Amino acid sequence: MHPNSKGTFYITTPIYYVNDVPHIGHAYTTVAADVLARFKRLEGYQTFFLTGTDEHGQKVEKAAQERGVDPKAHCDEMVKRFQSLWQRLNISNNDFIRTTEDRHKKVVQRILQDLYDRGEIYQDSYEGWYCVPCERFWTEKDLMEGKCPDCLREVVALSEKNYFFRMSQYQSWLIEHIQTNDRFILPSSRRNEILGFLQSPLEDLCISRPKKRLRWGIEIPFDPDYVTYVWFDALINYVSGIGYGSDQNTFSDFWPEAIHLIGKDILTTHTVYWPTMLRGIGLTPPKTVFAHGWWTVEGKKMSKSLQNVVEPNRLIDTYGPDAVRYFLMREVPFGMDGDFSHAAMIHRMNSDLANDLGNLFSRVLSMVIRYFDGTIPSPSSLKEIDQRLLEIARKVLAQLPGQMNDLAFNKALATVWEMVSATNKYVDETAPWSLAKEEKDRSRLSTVLYQTLESLRIIALLLAPFMPTTAERMWVELGMEGNPWERNLDQDGSWGGLAPGRKVVKPTPLFPRMEAPKNEKGI
Ligand code: MSP
Numbered sequence: 001m002h003p004n005s006k007g008t009f010y011i012t013t014p015i016y017y018v019n020d021v022p023h024i025g026h027a028y029t030t031v032a033a034d035v036l037a038r039f040k041r042l043e044g045y046q047t048f049f050l051t052g053t054d055e056h057g058q059k060v061e062k063a064a065q066e067r068g069v070d071p072k073a074h075c076d077e078m079v080k081r082f083q084s085l086w087q088r089l090n091i092s093n094n095d096f097i098r099t100t101e102d103r104h105k106k107v108v109q110r111i112l113q114d115l116y117d118r119g120e121i122y123q124d125s126y127e128g129w130y131c132v133p134c135e136r137f138w139t140e141k142d143l144m145e146g147k148c149p150d151c152l153r154e155v156v157a158l159s160e161k162n163y164f165f166r167m168s169q170y171q172s173w174l175i176e177h178i179q180t181n182d183r184f185i186l187p188s189s190r191r192n193e194i195l196g197f198l199q200s201p202l203e204d205l206c207i208s209r210p211k212k213r214l215r216w217g218i219e220i221p222f223d224p225d226y227v228t229y230v231w232f233d234a235l236i237n238y239v240s241g242i243g244y245g246s247d248q249n250t251f252s253d254f255w256p257e258a259i260h261l262i263g264k265d266i267l268t269t270h271t272v273y274w275p276t277m278l279r280g281i282g283l284t285p286p287k288t289v290f291a292h293g294w295w296t297v298e299g300k301k302m303s304k305s306l307q308n309v310v311e312p313n314r315l316i317d318t319y320g321p322d323a324v325r326y327f328l329m330r331e332v333p334f335g336m337d338g339d340f341s342h343a344a345m346i347h348r349m350n351s352d353l354a355n356d357l358g359n360l361f362s363r364v365l366s367m368v369i370r371y372f373d374g375t376i377p378s379p380s381s382l383k384e385i386d387q388r389l390l391e392i393a394r395k396v397l398a399q400l401p402g403q404m405n406d407l408a409f410n411k412a413l414a415t416v417w418e419m420v421s422a423t424n425k426y427v428d429e430t431a432p433w434s435l436a437k438e439e440k441d442r443s444r445l446s447t448v449l450y451q452t453l454e455s456l457r458i459i460a461l462l463l464a465p466f467m468p469t470t471a472e473r474m475w476v477e478l479g480m481e482g483n484p485w486e487r488n489l490d491q492d493g494s495w496g497g498l499a500p501g502r503k504v505v506k507p508t509p510l511f512p513r514m515e516a517p518k519n520e521k522g523i
Pocket of ligand 1: 013014015016017024025026028029054234235237262263264265266293294295296302
């Protein structure tokens with residue numbers, strides 16, 4: 001661990017299937033993880049942020065077949081779409097793991113061999129039902145009206161030999177683990193859902209697929225006729241990505257202080273399969289698995305057939321990366337479902353970003369340029385109204401870490417906006433343009449403008465995890481050096497960090513004002 005750090009923090013996103021291009025759902029988890037990673041770095045935690053791609057299994061094999069290309073060539077092509085999107089969105093991941101990389105495959109095979117050697121994996125013949133799109137087996141009683149209980153699609157009858165992990169033996173341990181660690185599954189409604197699920201007997205987990213049915217996977221080390229079940233392979237990325245079995249120092253720095261962000265649809269795999277797999281190899285489960293909600297689009301489920309899939313690249317083209325990041329984090333409480341619409345996006349952009357924040361920023365900087373030739377003035381004695389602004393900043397700074405710990409991103413942004421509003425109100429009430437008329441004594445005008453600039457500096461610092469590009473522009477235009485997200489919240493959050501005598505930069509609008517959408521589809 002770095003000697004000056006407050007501790008370590010490890011955050012992950014799901015690794016995305018490369019069967020398709022990235023959509024708003026993928027961008028959502030990745031942005032949330034990035035915001036938290038950046039916030040923790042700002043707080044002084046040594047942070048490791050991992051994302052990547054899930055490249056094996058039937059879905060990917062089928063997508064490659066449909067395009068008539070080799071699966072690995074397909075993955076190599078698709079992975080670039082994710083990587084370039086993350087660059088455009090300013091995602092600060094420390095590493096990117098692909099499950100087709102040797103460093104990952106080796107760990108999966110070693111874990112399988114170890115479990116097999118210790119009798120935790122056995123072979124058995126399986127008879128039941130199989131859902132091809134979900135790549136999951138179901139028993140007769142699991143089915144809902146004869147269909148897959150997860151996706152409600154057709155299932156096929158299947159009888160074959162496979163390998164099984166003795167997951168069932170961990171049922172009571174898992175229930176106790178969930179009950180005694182109230183931050184293991186968040187939000188708590190999801191925790192109750194899994195505790196409910198665990199009231200029925202837990203079965204062993206089928207972890208292999210015969211090669212005659214699926215070739216695209218990691219070969220089972222003790223039986224070359226089989227490949228590994230894609231979920232057993234994929235979940236292991238969370239430890240192979242930080243050096244499990246190869247770089248023990250890094251691994252023990254970051255495990256088990258981990259938080260996995262996932263969507264609500266992959267809750268069971270992360271809170272039942274994953275902790276029992278870890279238990280099987282003698283590792284402690286991650287600290288938290290947080291399941292967020294799903295986005296609909298203009299009130300409808302997003303689907304290819306409805307042609308309403310929201311492509312993040314198009315959103316970035318229209319609104320810019322920071323406005324997209326802001327919208328995703330501000331619009332819906334993390335954990336709840338939300339609806340994307342261009343009208344809502346434009347509303348947030350115009351009212352919160354262009355108006356409240358952007359106008360305030362350019363108004364204040366323009367006054368410093370007009371009245372002080374761009375030089376940051378020195379403050380003198382504070383009045384009650386100045387003190388009040390300072391108190392609000394202190395309150396906001398004190399509230400934010402707790403809200404971020406709870407992954408209440410929308411509340412954290414609302415809290416920062418309390419400061420934006422208070423600063424707007426302060427400018428209106430102190431009316432620097434009137435003070436400027438009093439030519440003889442400039443001290444009051446100096447104090448008022450200094451207070452306002454200082455408030456904007458702290459706002460830039462707090463917004464850095466959410467909107468890194470905008471925060472950097474604000475920081476530089478306020479005459480500060482470097483990047484706000486490379487600062488430290490404790491040191492730079494205290495009032496008075498702005499140096500009088502330095503020059504501000506002539507501002508350009510932080511956000512453009514957008515026209516209201518032209519038609520009801522918002523396009
Ligand atoms: N490959 C697996 C994850 C393996 S993690 C060890 C997978 N990939 S995925 O690409 O299909 O989905 C990735 C994430 O996108 C999931 O967390 C899922 O919840 C999320 N979303 C997919 N559609 C979504 C919305 N419409 N809204 C929000 N998130 C959505 O599952």
